[in-house]
Each structure stands twice: as C-alpha cells, then as structure tokens.
Amino acid sequence: MRMTTLYAALSGAFLLGTAALVPAQTTNAGAKDEYKADKERIEAEYKDAKAKCKSMTGNAKDVCEAEAKGHEKVAKAEAEAKHKNDPDGDYKVAVAKAHAGYDVAKEKCDDQKGKEKAACKKQAKADEDKALADAKSSRRNVATTGTTPK
Numbered sequence: 001m002r003m004t005t006l007y008a009a010l011s012g013a014f015l016l017g018t019a020a021l022v023p024a025q026t027t028n029a030g031a032k033d034e035y036k037a038d039k040e041r042i043e044a045e046y047k048d049a050k051a052k053c054k055s056m057t058g059n060a061k062d063v064c065e066a067e068a069k070g071h072e073k074v075a076k077a078e079a080e081a082k083h084k085n086d087p088d089g090d091y092k093v094a095v096a097k098a099h100a101g102y103d104v105a106k107e108k109c110d111d112q113k114g115k116e117k118a119a120c121k122k123q124a125k126a127d128e129d130k131a132l133a134d135a136k137s138s139r140r141n142v143a144t145t146g147t148t149p150k
Contacts, residue, residue: 034083038083042072042079045071046071046072049067049071052064062110063108066104066107069100073100077092080092094135098131098135102124105128106124
C-alpha cells in the first residue's frame with residue numbers, strides 16, 4: 001500500500017512538473033513566430049521603400065536607397081534585440097543607427113563639389129564616430145551599473 005502511495009505521489013509530481021513546462025514552450029514558440037513576422041514585415045517595408053526609389057534618378061535615387069537600407073538595418077537590429085532580449089541589444093541598435101546615418105549622410109554629400117563635399121564627408125564620419133563612441137559609453141555604463149541609461 002505504501003509503495004502505491006509513493007508511486008502516485010511521484011507520478012503527480014512528474015505531471016505537475018511537465019505541466020509547468022508547457023506554457024514556457026508555447027511562449028517561446030509564440031516569440032519565434034512574432035520574430036519571424038517582424039522579419040517578414042521589415043523585408044516587405046524595405047522592398048516597398050526601395051520600389052519608391054526606382055522612379056528617382058541620380059543622387060536622389062542613391063540617397064533614397066541608402067535611407068531604405070538604413071531603415072531596414074535598424075529595424076532588423078531592433079527586432080533581434082527584442083527577440084533575443086540580449087543585454088547588448090541597445091548597443092547593437094545604436095551601432096546600426098550610426099552606420100545607417102553615416103551611409104545616408106555620405107550619399108547626401110555627393111550633391112556637393114570640391115571642398116564642401118570633402119567637408120561634408122568629414123563631418124558625416126565625425127558624426128558616425130561620435131554616435132559609435134556614445135553607444136560604447138552607454139554599453140559600458142549598463143555593464144558597470146546594471147541599469148539602462150536614460
């Protein structure tokens with residue numbers, strides 16, 4: 001009789017433990033589906049934005065395409081940060097924004113000539129370097145204090 005009670009107790013504990021895992025697995029699958037949907041939405045938005053650039057010509061088209069690509073990179077970084085819940089997620093988003101901003105600014109500089117163009121590109125690079133330094137600094141602050149900066 002005691003053995004039957006022991007088996008019943010162990011079986012009950014096993015079933016409760018298994019039942020506790022089911023919601024976690026379902027949530028994980030839901031997060032994967034949401035991440036996949038986000039990626040598909042981002043791709044669709046990029047294709048739409050790039051299609052709008054087709055009617056343009058010259059440097060305006062190049063700027064438009066750089067903006068579309070930049071938005072895509074930033075959106076992908078944000079989606080990945082959200083999905084992975086990675087402590088470096090904010091840093092990766094900031095880096096993506098810095099690179100995207102630089103690419104767009106560099107394309108806009110192509111409308112200028114001579115010294116103005118060189119100065120524009122130099123300023124774009126300086127802005128990117130500052131944004132990257134700010135991202136690194138923010139990353140270190142998070143690692144040191146364990147809190148997110150405001």
